[in-house]
Amino acid sequence: MDIELQEIxxxxxxxxxxxxxxxxxxxxxxxxxxxxxxxxxxVFPPVEIADRQLYxxxxxxxxxxxxxxxxxxxxxxxxxxxxxxLHNNKVDISGHVCEDCLxxxxxxxxxxxxxxxxxxxxxxxxxxxxxxIKNAVSQGQQRGDTQSAMHYLARDLTDxxxxxxxxxETVVNTARLxxxxxxxxxxxxxxxxxxxxxxxxxxxxRYIAKGLDKxxxxxxxxxxxxITIEDNTMLSEALIFLTRHQIHHLPVMKNARPIGNLSVxxxxxxxxxxxxxxxxxxxKANSIEALVHISNRLPELHLQLxxxxxxxxxxxxxxxxxxxxxxxxxxxLAEQELGTPPVPYVWLAGGSQGRNEQTSHSxxxxxxxxxxxMQPGDDEYFSALSxxxxxxxxxxxxxxxxxxxMATNPQWRQTVSVWRDxxxxxxxxxxxxxxxxxxxxxxxRPVYGDVSLFESVHAEMLSNARRNGIFxxxxxxxxxxxRPPLGFFxxxxxxxxxxxxxxxxxxxxxxxxxVDVGRVYALSEGLNAINTSExxxxxxxxxxxxxxxxxxxxxxxxxxxxxxxxxxxxxIRYGQKADNYLDPRKLSGLERGHLKDAFSIIKSMQDVxxxxxxxxxxx
Amino acid sequence: MWSxxxxxxxxxxxxxxxLHSGAxxxxxxxxxxxxxxxxxxxxxxxxxFETTGLDIKNDHVISVGLVEIQNLGIKLTTAWHNIIxxxxxxxxxxxVIHKITDDMLLQGVGLRVALDKILTSLKGHILIAHHxxxxxxxxxxxCQDIYKCNFLIPTIDTQLLAKRQLLRxxxxxxxxxxxxxxxRDRYNLPAYKAHNALSDAISTAELFLVLVAELYxxxxxxxxxxxxxx
Numbered sequence: 001m002d003i004e005l006q007e008i009x010x011x012x013x014x015x016x017x018x019x020x021x022x023x024x025x026x027x028x029x030x031x032x033x034x035x036x037x038x039x040x041x042x043v044f045p046p047v048e049i050a051d052r053q054l055y056x057x058x059x060x061x062x063x064x065x066x067x068x069x070x071x072x073x074x075x076x077x078x079x080x081x082x083x084x085x086l087h088n089n090k091v092d093i094s095g096h097v098c099e100d101c102l103x104x105x106x107x108x109x110x111x112x113x114x115x116x117x118x119x120x121x122x123x124x125x126x127x128x129x130x131x132x133i134k135n136a137v138s139q140g141q142q143r144g145d146t147q148s149a150m151h152y153l154a155r156d157l158t159d160x161x162x163x164x165x166x167x168x169e170t171v172v173n174t175a176r177l178x179x180x181x182x183x184x185x186x187x188x189x190x191x192x193x194x195x196x197x198x199x200x201x202x203x204x205x206r207y208i209a210k211g212l213d214k215x216x217x218x219x220x221x222x223x224x225x226x227i228t229i230e231d232n233t234m235l236s237e238a239l240i241f242l243t244r245h246q247i248h249h250l251p252v253m254k255n256a257r258p259i260g261n262l263s264v265x266x267x268x269x270x271x272x273x274x275x276x277x278x279x280x281x282x283x284k285a286n287s288i289e290a291l292v293h294i295s296n297r298l299p300e301l302h303l304q305l306x307x308x309x310x311x312x313x314x315x316x317x318x319x320x321x322x323x324x325x326x327x328x329x330x331x332x333l334a335e336q337e338l339g340t341p342p343v344p345y346v347w348l349a350g351g352s353q354g355r356n357e358q359t360s361h362s363x364x365x366x367x368x369x370x371x372x373x374m375q376p377g378d379d380e381y382f383s384a385l386s387x388x389x390x391x392x393x394x395x396x397x398x399x400x401x402x403x404x405x406m407a408t409n410p411q412w413r414q415t416v417s418v419w420r421d422x423x424x425x426x427x428x429x430x431x432x433x434x435x436x437x438x439x440x441x442x443x444x445r446p447v448y449g450d451v452s453l454f455e456s457v458h459a460e461m462l463s464n465a466r467r468n469g470i471f472x473x474x475x476x477x478x479x480x481x482x483r484p485p486l487g488f489f490x491x492x493x494x495x496x497x498x499x500x501x502x503x504x505x506x507x508x509x510x511x512x513x514x515v516d517v518g519r520v521y522a523l524s525e526g527l528n529a530i531n532t533s534e535x536x537x538x539x540x541x542x543x544x545x546x547x548x549x550x551x552x553x554x555x556x557x558x559x560x561x562x563x564x565x566x567x568x569x570x571x572i573r574y575g576q577k578a579d580n581y582l583d584p585r586k587l588s589g590l591e592r593g594h595l596k597d598a599f600s601i602i603k604s605m606q607d608v609x610x611x612x613x614x615x616x617x618x619x
Numbered sequence: 620m621w622s623x624x625x626x627x628x629x630x631x632x633x634x635x636x637x638l639h640s641g642a643x644x645x646x647x648x649x650x651x652x653x654x655x656x657x658x659x660x661x662x663x664x665x666x667x668f669e670t671t672g673l674d675i676k677n678d679h680v681i682s683v684g685l686v687e688i689q690n691l692g693i694k695l696t697t698a699w700h701n702i703i704x705x706x707x708x709x710x711x712x713x714x715v716i717h718k719i720t721d722d723m724l725l726q727g728v729g730l731r732v733a734l735d736k737i738l739t740s741l742k743g744h745i746l747i748a749h750h751x752x753x754x755x756x757x758x759x760x761x762c763q764d765i766y767k768c769n770f771l772i773p774t775i776d777t778q779l780l781a782k783r784q785l786l787r788x789x790x791x792x793x794x795x796x797x798x799x800x801x802x803r804d805r806y807n808l809p810a811y812k813a814h815n816a817l818s819d820a821i822s823t824a825e826l827f828l829v830l831v832a833e834l835y836x837x838x839x840x841x842x843x844x845x846x847x848x849x
Contacts, residue, residue: 005695005817007811007812034692034694035692035824035825037832048659100829102809
């Protein structure tokens with residue numbers, strides 16, 4: 001093929017559909033392209049083209065609508081339109097050009113021939129939305145087998161700034177500083193440049209043993225010609241440096257400035273940062289300060305788990321387990337301080353902790369069920385207990401619930417009977433607004449205390465809920481308030497007609513809709529499960545949801561959850577606060593594609609719910 | 620009557636009668652497309668030459684790129700590019716522009732083979748070029764050298780077409796505003812990084828489609844509308 005067509009070839013090759021196409025087929029594809037200019041306002045696909053084609057947009061934009069005129073998708077540069085090559089019957093999609101377009105197109109007949117010749121290409125092409133998501137999830141997990149914790153970068157471990165002294169500082173002052181800062185090494189700088197390092201060993205061997213004067217400057221005894229590493233050096237490489245050169249410290253440099261000093265013990269400590277160690281440390285902790293100290297390691301654990309490609313379902317379980325441990329330990333400490341509780345109680349976690357779906361970035365939702373034997377005046381104890389635990393959790397990074405759904409709120413610190421009334425009331429006299437808030441409490445899970453206090457209320461709630469069609473319809477309407485976006489358009493998230501978002505709120509647009517579906521099924525079928533994936537599996541097991549739909553939803557949740565985890569650890573890695581907002585510009589074409597697939601799975605589930613419960617009428 | 624005697628097809632017929640065989644003979648054997656044809660029914664060849672300079676007599680064509688437009692679509696199956704073998708050394712300045720070295724030229728096809736390929740492609744087609752007098756001038760000289768006969772083809776010059784479109788919209792023309800690169804930019808066509816005869820031919824073809832759409836949004840124009848009068 002003509003090397004002169006290279007630019008067009010490069011453009012085609014970077015498209016998701018063609019990125020794995022063998023070189024010879026790619027050449028053939030390019031050779032069979034037709035380039036066409038479509039003007040604003042023109043019908044798309046162009047009527048003057050008789051046979052079915054695959055379209056690639058080189059520039060411009062196209063809007064696609066279904067037969068009812070609803071916007072389905074908006075295409076821009078790099079986007080493709082493959083529908084004509086997928087179905088045999090006429091496609092019920094029509095569109096129009098909204099910005100002048102330069103398009104490349106190729107007859108479906110040629111695509112068909114190429115699919116017959118390349119199994120991989122055929123797979124890429126014919127895979128249904130569901131299959132693509134499944135592959136994306138399993139590919140992510142396969143990567144985990146070959147990737148180890150050694151894929152960390154040096155910067156991931158430099159969690160404190162290096163201690164630095166100027167080269168004319170005295171050895172005595174330096175030794176004092178090292179004691180104050182509790183470090184075994186300091187870096188020496190001169191004119192902003194790193195010139196040396198002093199370690200405990202240097203102090204012993206080159207200063208004390210030699211009996212030098214107390215005004216000796218550090219430059220006299222420091223180690224020079226330092227071996228340093230860049231902040232983006234792989235940890236495995238750093239470890240090789242440390243052992244090969246028989247050194248104990250490696251200054252970590254960024255833009256020629258030291259940003260940390262990696263020690264052998266940092267590496268060892270890092271390798272032992274796993275959930276089991278943290279859990280056992282939590283059990284041994286004797287103060288809130290100690291718990292705060294331990295929970296500072298949670299973001300690093302998050303990073304470690306995600307780099308090892310732990311599934312997002314498992315990440316959720318691990319973090320919720322650790323939060324459970326922290327909560328239990330806080331309650332033990334509170335009881336130590338406040339004395340034995342006057343009557344039995346049970347502490348419950350709601351929201352993501354309740355569902356075992358937490359990450360290192362979560363707020364706290366909780367409630368307290370107290371035995372009906374509670375006397376007036378006993379609440380003083382439980383109020384203090386709740387305050388202690390809630391403050392403790394907040395100090396550990398689980399910020400107070402913005403909606404005040406916490407045991408510190410007297411409304412959510414009540415006797416079993418009162419709770420029973422709450423649930424009855426929500427179910428018998430459903431109100432949209434009240435239910436929005438109450439959704440947290442339909443995900444309650446006992447964490448500490450007398451579990452039996454919760455069990456009877458929970459069982460009664462489940463059996464009442466499923467019998468009440470109006471309540472379920474309200475819950476469905478509630479579940480439909482969070483809709484997934486249509487997809488992406490250039491650097492925006494395409495919500496619907498005339499509406500674009502600059503960022504993708506992956507929690508409310510991807511995760512919450514699936515969580516809500518799980519809750520609806522738990523309540524309408526009386527399922528005990530609290531975890532969303534378990535709820536969906538249980539809904540499938542009892543025949544309420546098709547096997548296909550349940551697998552698709554779990555895959556979609558896993559894919560979106562993974563993407564969120566990757567986003568959050570990336571922020572953690574660069575010292576920023578984890579959040580749920582993805583920047584569409586940072587998503588690869590493949591990720592955009594998979595996300596779009598996940599959104600369409602959620603949408604089809606919501607359509608099923610909407611039809612079954614005619615929930616549209618309620619909102 | 621007038622066009623029968625002096626029109627382009629009459630000229631073609633006279634040239635045809637001077638020849639006996641070969642690619643130019645074949646090209647002239649069929650009448651040129653009717654100017655009343657709708658452009659969607661006409662096939663075009665978009666041609667670009669890279670040359671050592673603009674002096675038709677003394678400079679040389681060093682590479683050729685062409686692509687066809689059918690039914691207002693640019694067909695990459697028809698894309699063709701070739702470097703033309705020449706005995707003369709390249710002046711240094713043109714090497715810099717086109718990045719073609721003497722070694723590459725020696726690997727190219729001969730002038731005769733290239734000319735015949737162009738003439739064969741042009742049969743039954745309309746020629747499109749940007750600033751077409753360069754391509755027409757060199758083709759004429761090559762035909763004279765090889766076939767001892769003048770070259771003739773109905774031609775659309777995208778530079779003139781662009782000028783018409785810009786003037787119609789009362790846009791002030793500046794020194795460089797009719798160059799291919801600037802026109803593509805003006806009409807929001809993506810910039811091609813490479814600079815060679817084929818990518819320039821494709822660039823010109825894309826520009827042609829834009830200009831047609833700008834001038835005749837319903838695309839219901841004839842060759843005559845685009846300025847072909849014969």
